[in-house]
Amino acid sequence: MRLLTSVRGALLVTLACVVALTLAGCGSRVHPESVAGANGTSTGVVTPGAEGALEGGVVAEGSGSDVGTVDDPGVVDDGGTAPGATTGGGTTGGPAAPQAEENAAGGGGEAGACDGFKNQTGITDDKIVIANSSDISGPVPGLMQAGQDATRAYAAYFNATSDICGRKLEVLLLDSRTDAAADQVSYTRACDEAFAAVGSMSAFDSGGAAAxxxxxxxxxxAASASLERSRCTTCFGAMSLKANEFENAVPDWIKANYPDAATKAGYVWINAGAVxxxxxxxxxxMEKRGLKFVVRTGIDTSEFNYAPYVQELKDAGVEYLQFLGSAAHAVRMVQAMQQQGYKPDLFMMSQPMYEQAFIEQAxxxxxxxxxxxxxxxxxxxxSNAEIALYLAWLQQVNPGAKPTSYGLFAWSATRLFVEQATALGGKLSRASLVAALSKVKDWTANGAHGPQNVGAKRTGECWRFIKVxxxxxxxxxxxxxxxxxxxTVPE
Structure with missing residues (x-):
């Protein structure tokens, strides 16, 4: 039996999906009260094309301190013709262009004048290099692959239809290897070779914060997982999260729908990083909102026998069970529960476990x-054009890839970068971009997700629920x- 522990530690979290920001006057900026009434409307649904994938970044094998190199990263070479555009009575094989202006790759907002635009680190006469450092290798191979794919997907979409003062996007793909030291190496390289980092996601993102x-x-x-990353003044999470701040929507919904179970709650997590x-x-x-946790316990990542943990929950009479880990770990949990004949009134998981693979494997x-x-x-x-765009372009850069919450928020982060850089025009610099990001709030990426307090780095308050x-x-x-x-609770 594992005794419950009240661990206060400091590395990071595999939790987090991303939400993007927007510069004032660009894109969709909606207050939570408005979002609560409408989850986004359809304005030209996009379907994937039938032909081959667009060219995108490919991570070459690296070793030692070489965190990853890129062959033709994130560049669409289609002669400037947007996939889906009419060319003499036909279309190319890519997704159809969205009908709504706000879903356009450049954001649909007013572009800043290009007068005074200067080349600088990561920017040349014809390209702007953005780096994406995500957990590709490590204990869970491909843990954040979806985020890197999504950044490439948006770059491909943008390059096929738009530019920023004559420049296309190039994506430098880096591997943070589910390791804080590797994250630091990645960001040291990004500092030297890229203008900005976009859509990154790592379970150990504290490593690159100082760099x-x-x-x-x-x-x-896509999201800042650790308090260390949140404290970095040039770092922002497109999905705005603060580790010690939690949305009231979840405990309030539990109390309203499962009042008895709310007083017999249990929390099980995977012992990884700051999880x-x-x-x-x-x-x-959640306890401050009225729940009562009678069990809190962690499971080591190397543990395959979840039966003792399930027995502990049964013995304690837990009727509401919350789980935090990866989809693969969640599969082990529910299968152990089934084998032990344990079925609480409500089993709740956090957003990263929203994957089709969970259903298929469990x-x-x-x-x-x-x-x-x-x-x-x-x-x-x-019913949502932005979600449809993400799904369509994901298949263009990685046919057969499954969408994930991480991926959606990396897509959203890339859209936000594009909209802000476009609005700044000739005033674009690292400093001006950071200043613009610090003012972004209520960003929804055209209704793809709830509003995020990106500039303030506060957890978003708007949530909903799904089930299998x-x-x-x-x-x-x-x-x-x-x-x-x-x-908010004490750190």
Missing amino acids: AQKCGLPDLR PANANYQADA GEAAEDAHVFITHVPFEEAS DNSRWTAVGSRKYACNGTT
């Missing part, structure tokens, strides 16, 4: 598993977000 801060590198991440600290921050915040054990999310589910792409029903992810209750504020 980004020292060189003034704008780091518009234990974040799990306890969340449990503390089988019947996945049924009725719930997830709280802050974006439009991929199953609802037919007959081997499919389906909406639970209203498709509107619940925006009930947040609760």
Whole structure:
């Protein structure tokens, strides 16, 4: 039996999906009250093309301190013709161009004048280099591959239709290897070779925080997982998260729908990085909203026998169970629960476990598993043009790839970078971009996700719920977000 521990530690979290920011006057800036009433509307749904993939970045094999090199990174070489554009009575094989101006690759906002535009680190006469450093190798291979794919996907979309003062995007792909030291190496390289870092996601992102801060590198991440990264003044999470701040929508929904289970709650997490600290921050915040956790316990990443943990939950009479880890770990958890005949009133997972792979691998054990999310589910792409764009262009750069929350927020972060850089025009510099990002709030990426307080680096308050029903992810209750504020607990 593992005794519950109130771990307060300091590395990071594999939790986090990303949300993007927007410069004043560009893109979609919506207050939570508005988002609660409309999760985005369809303005020209996009479908994937039938022909081959667009060219994108490929990470070459690296060793030692070489965190990764790139062959033709993120550049679309199609002669300037946008996929889906009419060319003499036909179309190319890519996704159709969106009909709504706000979904255009450049953002649909007013572009800044290009007078005075200067080449600088990562910017030449014809390109702007953006780096993406994500966990590609490590204990869980491909952990954040979806985020890197999404950044490439948006770069391909942008390059096919737009430019920033005559310059296209080039993506420098780096591997943070699920390791803080590797994250530092990646960001040291990004400082020297890229104008900014965009869409990055790492479970150990504390490593590169100081490097980004020292060189003034704008780091518009999918999400900042650690407090160290959040404290970096040039670093922002597109999905705005603060480790010790949690949304009230989740505990409030649990109390309203499962009042008895709310007083017999349990939290199980995977002992990796700052996951234990974040799990306890969340449990503390939820207790302040009226829940009572009778069990809190962590499972080592190398542990395959979850039966003792399930027995502990049964013995304690836990009726509400919250789980934090990867989708693969969640599969082990629900299968152990099924084998032990344990079925609490409600089993809840956090957003990173919203993956089709969870259902496919867990089988019947996945049924009725719930997830709280802050974006439009991929199953609802037919009603949201931005989600449809992400799905379509993802297939262009990596055919067969599955969308993830990490990926969506990396896409959103890249859109935000483009919109802000376009608006700045000739005033674009690392310093001016950081200043613009610090003012961004209520960014929804055209309704793809709930509003994020990117500049303030505060956890977003708007969330909704989905569950597995007959081997499919389906909406639970209203498709509107619940925006009930947040609760902050001591670090």
